[in-house]
Every structure is written in structure tokens, then in C-alpha cells.
Amino acid sequence: MPVLVIAEHDGASLKAATLNTIGAAAVIATFTNQPIHVLVAGYGALAAAEAAGRVAGVGKVLLADAAQLADGLAENVEATVLNIAMDYSHILLPATAYGKNIAPRIAARLDVAQISDIISVVAPDTFERPIYAGNAVARVQSNDPVKVVTVRATGFDLAASVGGSASVEEIEATVDAGLSQFVSREVTKLDRPELTSAAVIVSGGRGLGSGENYKAVLEPLADRLGAAMGASRAAVDAGYAPNDSQVGQTGKIVAPELYVAVGISGAIQHLAGMKDSKVIVAINKDAEAPIFSVADYGLVGDLFDCVPSLVRELNA
Incomplete structure (x- = not known):
């Protein structure tokens, strides 16, 4: 079964942590010999989906484009992922605030154990993650049918942002869950690198x-x-x-x-x-x-x- 990466993006381009997550997915794919799919959930996010299609190693991009996904509310993204979750062996998200907000919801609804903050892939069912403030590394094995994993960006190389030619396929987004509401966002503009x-x-x-x-x-x-x-x-x-x-x-x-x-x-x-x-x-x-x-x-x-x-x- 393919590996699914949930992309973090700004509507026009992918966040760097998503490229690291695709890098982790590529390691899993070398073991399973299965393709990598990327889900871009947003509103007016075709440019981000096309950017995902250009990433080396990506086999297909799924675009869920709907107003209720515009602000990345976790409940709406989670519900959209659940529509396709059983088609995948692994669901990967970056271990950022975005990924940490969505991954536990997906894991809970699938009744599987989330594997958090991985820094290495040992086998398709075995991963390494730091514990005790990084003073020890735990090796974790999962027998769950769908493995929900968050990826520490620093543990994996960035996937090349060019070189791929994956197709973009639109999928249906679920209706607004109505459990949360976007109020406002304060964006800090930096003169320096992020x-x-x-x-x-x-x-x-x-x-x-x-x-x-x-x-x-x-x-x-x-x-x-x-x-x-x-x-x-x-x-x-x-x-x-x-x-x-x-x-x-x-x-x-x-x-x-x-x-x-x-x-x-x-x-x-x-x-x-x-x-x-x-x-x-x-x-x-x-x-x-x-x-x-x-x-x-x-x-x-x-x-x-x-x-x-x-x-x-x-x-x-």
C-alpha cells in the first residue's frame, strides 16, 4: 500500500518540514517498494499541489480544495484524511504545530497508536525517536495496520523540490465539522531566515x-x-x-x-x-x-x- 504525506503549506508553496517528511516517506518506500502520495488540504491551494507534484519521489498528489479547509482547522483536515486513510500503510506528518495538532486526531479515530517525532526508519514497522530530552533513543515497533507517524524534520534530508512530475488528482473534502472556528492570525514578517x-x-x-x-x-x-x-x-x-x-x-x-x-x-x-x-x-x-x-x-x-x-x- 502507498505511503501518504499530509503536506503543511501556505497555499502557494510547501513548508520545508514537508520536504523532510517526504524524505522520511522515501526511506519507508525503499523498504516497501510502494509509491508516495501527498495530500494538500486547503482552499485555493492548487499552486501548493503543483509544487508537491514537482518534488522528487512523489507519485501522486491529492488535492482537497474547499472553503472549510482554508485555515487548516484540525477537525476538518482530520475528517478529510479519514476518507482515504485505509488506502495507505503509513500516514506521515511533520512534527510541527500543524502536524502535532492533526496526527493524534487521525490516530485516535483509526484506533491506532501514534508514533511521534521519529528520527530514523529502521524497517517499515520500526522507527527510532528521541526520549529524555534526546539523551536516549527509543526503538518503537508497531503492528497497527495504518501507522500514523510524525517526523522530526532534522532527522531526514530534504526531498528535492524539483525533478518530479506527479499528477494532481482532486478529492472531495468533508463538510465543515463545526467544532471549531478560525478567529484571526497574526503573522510575523521576518527580515531574517526562518x-x-x-x-x-x-x-x-x-x-x-x-x-x-x-x-x-x-x-x-x-x-x-x-x-x-x-x-x-x-x-x-x-x-x-x-x-x-x-x-x-x-x-x-x-x-x-x-x-x-x-x-x-x-x-x-x-x-x-x-x-x-x-x-x-x-x-x-x-x-x-x-x-x-x-x-x-x-x-x-x-x-x-x-x-x-x-x-x-x-x-x-
């Missing part, structure tokens, strides 16, 4: 001392590197940085090519969110800080001297 998809991230911690220092010290470095700006939970709780910049177990899970941690001690919950980064650079005055245990490069010193010196060197 945190979870950025190739370079500069993060600050409590060692910066204030929100003013967070901006004054980190922004020149982030500007020079073309980086997104992140923060530790301690920095967010202290009001130095906005909530949506938090990296960690209770924030965003990231795996950029370069992660620069400035004034971050390296609490377990923060390490769980960034330790899969390709290269980690840590700047901290405490030589015993836990962040150095995962860093590829460490600089022990006063961040108020080290970071401006680094910026000057990069600008030289």
Missing part, C-alpha cells in the same frame, strides 16, 4: 545580560553571516528575546549547517534542540559550561569582547 529552515543560526543566552545586549551584540554577527537569530529558554524567560526565537526541547528543534551559541551554558533542554547542527561554535566565559561538550569549536572568553572581535575579523 529559524527552523536557516542554514546559519546565531543564538544568545542569559550571559548577554539584557535585551539591549541581545540585539547590540548578536545582530551584527547575524547580519554578517546571513543568519537567523535564536535564544535559549533562559534568555526568552528573561525577556531578552521573543518566544518564537527559543531553541530547545520546549522551543524549536533546529539543525543548521552552523550554530553559534553565545553566552549559552548548555542546559539539557537547549542541547536537545540544537545538538544535531552540523558545526557548533560556542562562546562562553565558563570553561566548564556543558555547551562545550557538544561544540566543534569553543572560545572561552568574555562574549562582549569576543563577538565584536569576531565581527571585525569577518568584515576585514
Whole structure:
């Protein structure tokens, strides 16, 4: 039976986490030798469906286009998925707020156990997922006829966004469940890359001392590197940085090519969110800080001297 990926999108294009989820589906497909289908549920979302059809490895795109799906209300998306769920061996969603909202509803209605936040596919029925803030990895096996799985984006490579030529087939959306109502959405426009998809991230911690220092010290470095700006939970709780910049177990899970941690001690919950980064650079005055245990490069010193010196060197 085919593998189904529920796409997260903005109506015009796919979110990056969807490409990672298709990457996970491709691993399953190598075991089962079955095609990958992608469901795009939305309103006026033909462009997103066509984008999904261009993704390498996708065999078919299902488009459910209806007004009641316009805002991605979980109850309406879930009901639409249930119409076709039994045609698939696996239903995959990204482990984002969108996926975490929908997947449990699908699993409950199918009376199966959800498999959450996988980072590896061992076999079609066996997956690995981190537990205890990433300090251990659990191997989970499921005998359920339909496996509902959420995928940690950092665990899988992005599927190529070009190279595919899948057809787009329209399917019927279910009627509005009437259980919830969309009220409003506040969109934050960023001048920098989005945190979870950025190739370079500069993060600050409590060692910066204030929100003013967070901006004054980190922004020149982030500007020079073309980086997104992140923060530790301690920095967010202290009001130095906005909530949506938090990296960690209770924030965003990231795996950029370069992660620069400035004034971050390296609490377990923060390490769980960034330790899969390709290269980690840590700047901290405490030589015993836990962040150095995962860093590829460490600089022990006063961040108020080290970071401006680094910026000057990069600008030289």
C-alpha cells in the first residue's frame, strides 16, 4: 500500500518540514517498494499541489480544495484524511504545530497508536525517536495496520523540490465539522531566515545580560553571516528575546549547517534542540559550561569582547 504525506503549506508553496517528511516517506518506500502520495488540504491551494507534484519521489498528489479547509482547522483536515486513510500503510506528518495538532486526531479515530517525532526508519514497522530530552533513543515497533507517524524534520534530508512530475488528482473534502472556528492570525514578517529552515543560526543566552545586549551584540554577527537569530529558554524567560526565537526541547528543534551559541551554558533542554547542527561554535566565559561538550569549536572568553572581535575579523 502507498505511503501518504499530509503536506503543511501556505497555499502557494510547501513548508520545508514537508520536504523532510517526504524524505522520511522515501526511506519507508525503499523498504516497501510502494509509491508516495501527498495530500494538500486547503482552499485555493492548487499552486501548493503543483509544487508537491514537482518534488522528487512523489507519485501522486491529492488535492482537497474547499472553503472549510482554508485555515487548516484540525477537525476538518482530520475528517478529510479519514476518507482515504485505509488506502495507505503509513500516514506521515511533520512534527510541527500543524502536524502535532492533526496526527493524534487521525490516530485516535483509526484506533491506532501514534508514533511521534521519529528520527530514523529502521524497517517499515520500526522507527527510532528521541526520549529524555534526546539523551536516549527509543526503538518503537508497531503492528497497527495504518501507522500514523510524525517526523522530526532534522532527522531526514530534504526531498528535492524539483525533478518530479506527479499528477494532481482532486478529492472531495468533508463538510465543515463545526467544532471549531478560525478567529484571526497574526503573522510575523521576518527580515531574517526562518529559524527552523536557516542554514546559519546565531543564538544568545542569559550571559548577554539584557535585551539591549541581545540585539547590540548578536545582530551584527547575524547580519554578517546571513543568519537567523535564536535564544535559549533562559534568555526568552528573561525577556531578552521573543518566544518564537527559543531553541530547545520546549522551543524549536533546529539543525543548521552552523550554530553559534553565545553566552549559552548548555542546559539539557537547549542541547536537545540544537545538538544535531552540523558545526557548533560556542562562546562562553565558563570553561566548564556543558555547551562545550557538544561544540566543534569553543572560545572561552568574555562574549562582549569576543563577538565584536569576531565581527571585525569577518568584515576585514
